[in-house]
Amino acid sequence: MSKIAVVLLSGGLDSTTTLAIARNERYDCYVMSFRYGQRNKVELQCAENIAKLMGAKQHNIIDIDLRTFGASALTDDIDVPKGRSDVEMEDGIPITYVPARNTIFLSYALAWAEVLAADTIFIGVNAIDYSGYPDCRPEYISAYQEMANLATQAGVEGPTKLTIRTPLIDKTKTEIIRIGTALGVDYSLTLSCYDPDVDGQACGECDSCVLRKKGFENAGISDPTRYR
């Protein structure tokens, strides 16, 4: 019997590597992305290309409107911070944090998992290089999993238990790039920049670009990112 997983995919480096890991474990991957008023529209085009090329069984793009709630540089007209040092990045929760974003994303994934009878959700959160986001921490994911198993029909009638897999949660960007490269991920298809131009060229200066650049450097792998 085939194993079924819902895989959250933003089109960035981490979620694409996560999809490669799920595929490598022979899951049938049902890929889910979100159009949530992000300023970065090119990201979703990347997600579509990646889902297709990496053999997703289905790619579901959900429209949700987080702009209702405002309060983030990724959805509002607040400037994305650039050129920050490691120390500055580690200082508190960044302005690019979107309220309850992973909680909303996982809730849609949970609904789809229930309908598909999937027993696994993959999400590419990372607690090392983005430690400022509360909803990327292992204790959050484990609390989410516990809640999810009480929320659903499968959880009540069981024995199918839902697992939320976060294969990258304790990995550095360098390790992630090495894992993905070993699995054949073509990182030129991915976009990590918080502030790309319309052609999908990265700024090279936002927190996300800086971490990605350094990751390729440290991995000793040539960086295929198109910088403007």
Next chain:
Amino acid sequence: MSKIAVVLLSGGLDSTTTLAIARNERYDCYVMSFRYGQRNKVELQCAENIAKLMGAKQHNIIDIDLRTFGASALTDDIDVPKGRSDVEMEDGIPITYVPARNTIFLSYALAWAEVLAADTIFIGVNAIDYSGYPDCRPEYISAYQEMANLATQAGVEGPTKLTIRTPLIDKTKTEIIRIGTALGVDYSLTLSCYDPDVDGQACGECDSCVLRKKGFENAGISDPTRYR
């Protein structure tokens, strides 16, 4: 300082009573409803009227598309079951269950609560008269609250902890109607029917109508519902 709460309101009897309870406790109520492809459109009109009349600070109607996932008589073209006995209603999870619905609703409420710096979310779930829904049970709500406090900026930096209040969870329909009536709720504004006509007249025969009817009878309060 004013107390701020996000209150989930469907326009039905339970959520309207919950709003009355929150208002009675002097919360500033930020009311949230969802357009989720429910067949019952009149319900949202009821929610709008109720929010306005009951002094909501703001009423936010969120568009979400649960039809993507199918699998419920409330969103699909499956017949709503009618004329079922108590025993039949207690047998398993009803077909009107929407996958992960409360989890998705609470996740949006959580995002809004974080932006508003609200420390309370009110939801009118009930574990007595709807015991078939997994996401109406106290253990689910308490797991959700634990997860929510790990998910957000407030939870990390806090002392502000988020509480999910379910004042009706252990009440019978009769008790709920008595509480609401004592707080001055006009139940003629509410709609509980799973299958109303376009004028908002109730069928009188679905599980929800049957429970509501019996509630008014047992409370000895005259039923203002417009049946067709």
